Each structure stands twice: as structure tokens, then as C-alpha cells.
Amino acid sequence: MTDKEYIDLCIEMAKENVISGNGGPFAAIVIKDGQIVGKGFNLVTTNNDPTAHAEVNAIRNACSNLNTFQLNGCEIYCSCEPCPMCFGAIFWARPDKVYFAADKAEASRYGFDDSFIYGQITASIEERTIPFEHIISKKLFEPFELWKQKTNKIDY
Amino acid sequence: MTDKEYIDLCIEMAKENVISGNGGPFAAIVIKDGQIVGKGFNLVTTNNDPTAHAEVNAIRNACSNLNTFQLNGCEIYCSCEPCPMCFGAIFWARPDKVYFAADKAEASRYGFDDSFIYGQITASIEERTIPFEHIISKKLFEPFELWKQKTNKIDY
Numbered sequence: 001m002t003d004k005e006y007i008d009l010c011i012e013m014a015k016e017n018v019i020s021g022n023g024g025p026f027a028a029i030v031i032k033d034g035q036i037v038g039k040g041f042n043l044v045t046t047n048n049d050p051t052a053h054a055e056v057n058a059i060r061n062a063c064s065n066l067n068t069f070q071l072n073g074c075e076i077y078c079s080c081e082p083c084p085m086c087f088g089a090i091f092w093a094r095p096d097k098v099y100f101a102a103d104k105a106e107a108s109r110y111g112f113d114d115s116f117i118y119g120q121i122t123a124s125i126e127e128r129t130i131p132f133e134h135i136i137s138k139k140l141f142e143p144f145e146l147w148k149q150k151t152n153k154i155d156y
Numbered sequence: 157m158t159d160k161e162y163i164d165l166c167i168e169m170a171k172e173n174v175i176s177g178n179g180g181p182f183a184a185i186v187i188k189d190g191q192i193v194g195k196g197f198n199l200v201t202t203n204n205d206p207t208a209h210a211e212v213n214a215i216r217n218a219c220s221n222l223n224t225f226q227l228n229g230c231e232i233y234c235s236c237e238p239c240p241m242c243f244g245a246i247f248w249a250r251p252d253k254v255y256f257a258a259d260k261a262e263a264s265r266y267g268f269d270d271s272f273i274y275g276q277i278t279a280s281i282e283e284r285t286i287p288f289e290h291i292i293s294k295k296l297f298e299p300f301e302l303w304k305q306k307t308n309k310i311d312y
Contacts, residue, residue, distance in 0.1 A: 007291045014299035018306060025299030045310040048225045050248040051212050060205050069204045079299060081290070084277060085248060088241025090286065091273045092206040098288045101296040110300040117247045121240060121277055130246065132254045134237070135163045140257040143170035143181030143235060144266040150174055154201040 006031060006077040007101050014054070014079040017041045024112075026054040028078040030062035030071060030095070037074065038062025054078065055086035059093045069156060071095040080107050083114040084121055162187060162233040163257050170210070170235040173197045180268075182210040184234040186218035186227060186251070193230065194218025210234065211242035215249045225312060227251040236263050239270040240277055 001009075006029060013027030023042035030038035040058030044050055055078055063069055071093040080102040082090060090098055104115050125132045147153065157165075162185060169183030179198035186194035196214030200206055211234055219225055227249040236258040238246060246254055260271050281288045303309065 003289070003291055004293065007293050008295055011293060011295045011299060015302055018299055018302040018309075021308070024312065025303040027299075044225050044248075044312045048219045048223060049216050050219060050225045050227075050250075050312070051207065051216060051245045053248075056207050060207060063204045063206060067204060069200050069206050071206075079296075081288075083244055083248075085241050085244025087277055088239055088244060088273055089207045091276060092200075092209075092239075092241060094206075095286065098286060099291050100288065101291055101293050102300070103290055106296065107300070110304055112300075117244055118277070120247060121243055121274070130251065130254060132237075132256065133159070134259055135159055135255050135257055137160065137163050137167060137257050139164055139167045140235075140262065143167060143174055143183075144258070144263070144268075146171055146174040147181040148266055152177070153174075156180065156200045156206075 001034075003077070003099055007079075007099060010077050010079040011101055013039070013041065017054075022046050023052075025110075026079055028054040028058035028076060030058050030074050030076050032062075032066070032071075032074045037065050051085065053083065053086050054080075055082050056089050059089055063093070069093075075099065080112070081114075084117045157190075159233070159255055163235075163255060166233050166235040167257055169195070169197065173210075178202050179208075181266075182234075182236055184210040184214035184232060186214050186230050186232050188218075188222070188227075188230045193221050207241065209239065209242050210236075211238050212245050215245055219249070225249075231255065236268070237270075240273045 026042040028040045038061040040054045043052040074095045078100040081100045182198040184196045194217040196210040199208040230251045231253045234256040237256045
């Protein structure tokens with residue numbers, strides 16, 4: 001299948017997700033060596049999970065199927081440009097490439113305004129709509145020191 | 157319990173997570189009306205899930221316990237400043253406030269360099285280390301149009 005065909009498959013899946021009533025108009029797939037190794041739909045309201053975006057679900061599904069926490073050698077196709085949460089998830093999963101159909105501006109025409117969160121990420125702590133407070137604790141380095149000293153750890 | 161006590165609890169949980177070998181040195185809790193309603197540990201390598209950060213897991217756990225996809229009225233305490241993925245998850249979950257112990261700079265001293273992903277989010281598509289490609293499809297608006305027309309949908 002071509003990149004365009006994979007993208008159109010994501011778009012069809014996104015339509016199915018709306019029609020079935022399972023969630024928002026978003027879907028994603030993960031491809032490795034020409035095979036679909038992961039699928040994800042937006043299931044926020046069905047699963048009561050605000051992190052259950054299509055890309056996060058596709059990454060989790062692919063990692064489960066491939067028995068790994070890293071998607072090197074994989075490509076992710078999304079019906080829409082990833083939001084900051086999914087963008088972060090993609091960078092932690094480390095696929096080789098990401099393809100998307102609708103971009104942020106196109107999605108925002110339908111009320112999906114991820115650009116708000118993109119703006120919040122670059123805003124200073126004082127400018128954020130959700131207040132963030134840095135609490136100083138003498139113990140704050142202790143988990144990191146334990147991690148540093150641990151010999152049999154799995155780096156990720 | 158005070159904010160400082162909740163933060164110290166997160167730090168103790170983060171230490172437990174390293175000692176048990178379950179994952180990285182991170183933990184988070186969700187508080188509502190003075191009660192712990194959600195807990196999360198970093199379980200990336202144990203669960204084979206790159207999205208299984210402490211904050212994401214705490215949000216998922218709280219939403220599951222409270223049977224909701226929105227954490228209004230809740231506060232989230234984290235042993236470390238959230239990465240961009242967790243930051244996005246927090247903005248979708250919409251808690252009232254976030255408290256954290258170690259900040260990004262402190263975490264980066266131990267090799268947890270979330271600032272790399274923060275930089276990637278603000279970088280242009282051409283500057284990203286993972287290539288992103290916008291694929292144009294005539295169908296790209298179809299899922300959104302279905303969503304717009306749907307009368308019995310749950311907004312999120």
C-alpha cells in the first residue's frame with residue numbers, strides 16, 4: 001500500500017469511529033515492514049480516559065503486539081496531526097516517520113483546537129491556564145540517585 | 157496532608173518504583189477533596205508501553221476510579237515536572253492545579269532530558285529529528301463532517 005492508501009485507511013477508520021459512537025473523529029495505524037502492527041481509535045469518552053487518543057492507542061497496541069516499548073523501524077499514519085500529548089508519545093516511542101492527513105488548522109475549523117495546548121506548552125508557568133507550582137523538597141533527588149546507582153536497570 | 161507532604165509521598169513512591177524494578181524514578185498522585193483518587197508509577201519497560209509515564213498512569217487511574225474523563229476539582233502531584241506528553245495529558249484531563257518536585261533542569265542532570273522533546277515541539281517540521289509529512293487526501297474532512305453532523309455525540 002502507498003502512503004496515501006494508508007492515510008485513507010486512517011480516515012476511513014476515523015469515520016467508522018464516529019459512526020459507531022465510540023469516540024471522536026480520529027484514527028491511527030502503525031506500519032512495520034508493510035504490515036499493520038497497531039491500530040488506534042479515539043476512545044476518550046468510551047474508556048473514560050483523556051489519554052486515549054488515536055495515536056496513543058495505536059502506539060500502545062503496536063508495542064503490545066511487538067512486545068517492545070520502542071517503535072524503531074515503524075511508521076505511524078494518523079488521520080490528523082498529533083496533539084502535543086500524542087507528539088510527546090511519538091517521541092518516546094521513536095518511530096522512523098509520521099504521516100498525517102488533516103493539519104492543526106484544518107482540525108481547528110471543527111472545534112478541535114490543539115493549538116491551545118501547543119500555546120500552553122511554550123507559555124511560562126505564570127501564563128498557564130492550569131497553575132503549575134514547583135514545590136521544593138530536600139528529598140527530590142533521592143529517586144534519581146537510586147536510579148543512578150541501580151545496576152540492573154532497563155534504560156528507556 | 158499539606159502540598160509538601162503529598163509531594164514527599166510522590167517522591168517516596170518514585171523511590172519504591174526504582175527499588176522494585178518496575179520502572180523509572182517517577183510517581184504521581186491525584187487528589188480530590190483531600191483523598192488520593194489516583195496513583196501512577198512509571199511502567200514503560202514493565203508494561204512495554206512508552207506512554208506509561210507516572211502522570212499518564214495517575215490520570216488514567218483517577219479517571220477509572222472516578223468514572224469520568226475529566227479531572228476538574230482534582231489536583232495532581234508529581235515527583236518531577238511533566239514531560240510534553242504528560243503536559244498534554246494534563247491539559248486534556250483538566251485538573252485544577254499541578255504540583256511537581258524536580259524540575260526539567262534537575263531531571264536532566266540524571267539523563268532524563270525531556271527538554272529535547274520540548275524543543276522538538278516548537279521546531280518546524282523540517283527541523284524535527286523524526287520526519288513528519290502532511291499527506292493531502294480529498295477525504296480528510298470526512299471524519300470531521302460526520303462528527304459535526306452527529307447529534308448524539310459526547311463532547312470531550
